[in-house]
Amino acid sequence: xxxxxxxxxxxDGLHARPASKFxxxxxxxxxxxxxxxxxxxSVNAASMLAVTxxxxxxxxxxxxxxxxxxxxxxxxxxxxxxxxxxxxx
Amino acid sequence: xxxxxxxxxxxxxxxxxxxxxxxxxxxxxxxxxxxxxxxRVTDREAALESLREREKEATTxxxxxxxxxxxxxxxxxxxxxxxxxxxxGIDFDxxxxxxxxxxxxxxxxxxxxxxxxxxxxxxxxxxxxEDVRETLLEAEDAETVQETVREAVN
Numbered sequence: 001x002x003x004x005x006x007x008x009x010x011x012d013g014l015h016a017r018p019a020s021k022f023x024x025x026x027x028x029x030x031x032x033x034x035x036x037x038x039x040x041x042s043v044n045a046a047s048m049l050a051v052t053x054x055x056x057x058x059x060x061x062x063x064x065x066x067x068x069x070x071x072x073x074x075x076x077x078x079x080x081x082x083x084x085x086x087x088x089x
Numbered sequence: 090x091x092x093x094x095x096x097x098x099x100x101x102x103x104x105x106x107x108x109x110x111x112x113x114x115x116x117x118x119x120x121x122x123x124x125x126x127x128x129r130v131t132d133r134e135a136a137l138e139s140l141r142e143r144e145k146e147a148t149t150x151x152x153x154x155x156x157x158x159x160x161x162x163x164x165x166x167x168x169x170x171x172x173x174x175x176x177x178g179i180d181f182d183x184x185x186x187x188x189x190x191x192x193x194x195x196x197x198x199x200x201x202x203x204x205x206x207x208x209x210x211x212x213x214x215x216x217x218x219e220d221v222r223e224t225l226l227e228a229e230d231a232e233t234v235q236e237t238v239r240e241a242v243n
Contacts, residue, residue, distance in 0.1 A: 012206075013203075013206060015206060015209075016143065016146050016147045017146050017147045019147070020147035020148070020184075023184060024184065027184065047152060047153075048150075048151040048152045048183070048184055048185075049151040049152050049153050049155060049213050049216060049217055050213075050217060052151050052157075052209060052210060052213040053210050053213035053214035053217060054210060055206055055207060055209070055210025055211075055213075057203060057206065
């Protein structure tokens with residue numbers, strides 16, 4: 001299953017607008033996408049409640065994994081969101 | 090860490106089992122007033138403005154029937170959480186289109202650092218459990234709500 005580790009760039013972490021963009025994007029792919037801290041449990045990336053529950057801060061490393069036809073495209077887009085400063089998103 | 094602070098964060102005075110107003114904007118004011126009526130808000134308008142700004146950036150309707158409006162604001166001096174619930178559900182612009190029935194508000198001081206994110210994520214994790222949501226929806230008194238939150242953030 002394709003996966004990658006990404007360091008979160010937005011200043012407030014995976015929260016507010018970046019989180020909203022992230023979950024929206026995850027919902028836009030057919031693949032099943034999971035996200036979690038590298039040393040923790042992974043959750044459904046398409047659930048705002050679950051993603052909010054991660055409490056992922058700026059500088060934290062998270063692992064993204066995706067299963068499905070569009071897995072690589074999904075990981076590319078989610079990585080882009082996690083590595084773009086909030087004011088450029 | 091959080092479970093020891095529940096009495097301070099979410100005192101019984103911040104828990105309402107009365108029906109809140111049916112719109113998101115009015116429900117946010119309802120929650121704010123629970124905290125303000127307990128004497129914890131030095132500037133109601135400033136707190137409301139911070140909450141509205143946050144909603145403008147992205148909704149705090151996190152889906153699964155839950156809304157968690159929150160803000161950092163200089164209008165409070167200590168971290169405060171309030172609870173209300175809606176029998177019909179309130180349109181909170183959630184991505185899953187589910188109306189919010191369980192409402193939590195989090196206000197933390199402007200200099201609170203990442204404290205509000207810690208409270209927000211602990212609360213979100215707790216609310217992922219269906220039994221926690223059910224207990225909160227069915228609780229008949231404020232004490233049950235407070236105990237449920239205390240145990241669930243453990």
